[in-house]
Amino acid sequence: MNKRFPVLSTVAYMLRIVGWLTVACGIIVVIIGFGRGGDYAWLMAGSGLIFNLWGLMTIASGEAIDVLFAIEENTRVACGPVAQAFGSTNKSSVQTAVAQEIIAPNAAGESPVNGPLFNMLRKQTHGKAVTFASIIGNQWTCFCGQKNTYDPNERIQNCERCQTNRDYAIKHCSVEAMQSLINTQS
Numbered sequence: 148m149n150k151r152f153p154v155l156s157t158v159a160y161m162l163r164i165v166g167w168l169t170v171a172c173g174i175i176v177v178i179i180g181f182g183r184g185g186d187y188a189w190l191m192a193g194s195g196l197i198f199n200l201w202g203l204m205t206i207a208s209g210e211a212i213d214v215l216f217a218i219e220e221n222t223r224v225a226c227g228p229v230a231q232a233f234g235s236t237n238k239s240s241v242q243t244a245v246a247q248e249i250i251a252p253n254a255a256g257e258s259p260v261n262g263p264l265f266n267m268l269r270k271q272t273h274g275k276a277v278t279f280a281s282i283i284g285n286q287w288t289c290f291c292g293q294k295n296t297y298d299p300n301e302r303i304q305n306c307e308r309c310q311t312n313r314d315y316a317i318k319h320c321s322v323e324a325m326q327s328l329i330n331t332q333s
C-alpha cells in the first residue's frame with residue numbers, strides 16, 4: 148500500500164485480485180467445456196480463453212500501477228541525499244536564499260564560472276549553487292554566494308545567509324571537491 152496514493156494502490160490491488168479470479172474462471176470454463184465434449188465444448192473453451200486473456204490484461208494493468216509507484220519512489224530516493232544535505236540546517240531559508248540568488252545577479256556582480264567543474268557543481272546542488280565554496284584569507288565564500296568571515300579557531304561556522312555549515316560547503320562544493328568528483332567518475 149502506497150501511503151501517498153491510497154486510492155490508486157487499492158485499485159491496483161483490486162485489479163490484480165479480479166484479474167486472477169477471471170483467469171481462474173476462464174480455466175474452469177475451459178476444463179468443463181472439454182469435459183462435456185461435443186460441439187458445445189469448443190464454444191465453452193473459446194469463451195474460457197477470452198476470460199483468461201481478459202484476466203491477464205487486468206492483472207497487467209494492476210502491476211503497471213505498481214511499476215509507476217516504484218519509479219516515483221526511486222526518483223525521490225535519488226534526490227534524497229542532496230535534499231537532506233541542504234535540509235541539515237534550515238531547508239526553507241537555504242532554498243529561498245539560493246532561489247533569490249539565481250534570479251538576481253550575484254551581490255558582488257560576479258558572473259558564474261562556466262565549464263565542467265561549475266556544471267558539476269550545479270548538477271550536485273540541483274542547480275542551486277551560484278559559485279564554488281572557498282576559503283581565501285579571512286573570508287570563506289558559501290556556494291550561495293555569501294561571503295562570510297573565516298575564523299579557523301571556530302570549529303563550527305555557518306553561512307550568514309543560508310546557514311550552510313562552512314566545512315560542509317567546502318567539502319562538497321569547492322573546486323577541489325568537483326575536481327575529485329570528476330576524476331572518480333571518469
Ligand SMILES: [Zn+2]
Binds near residue numbers: 293
Ligand atoms: Zn550560504
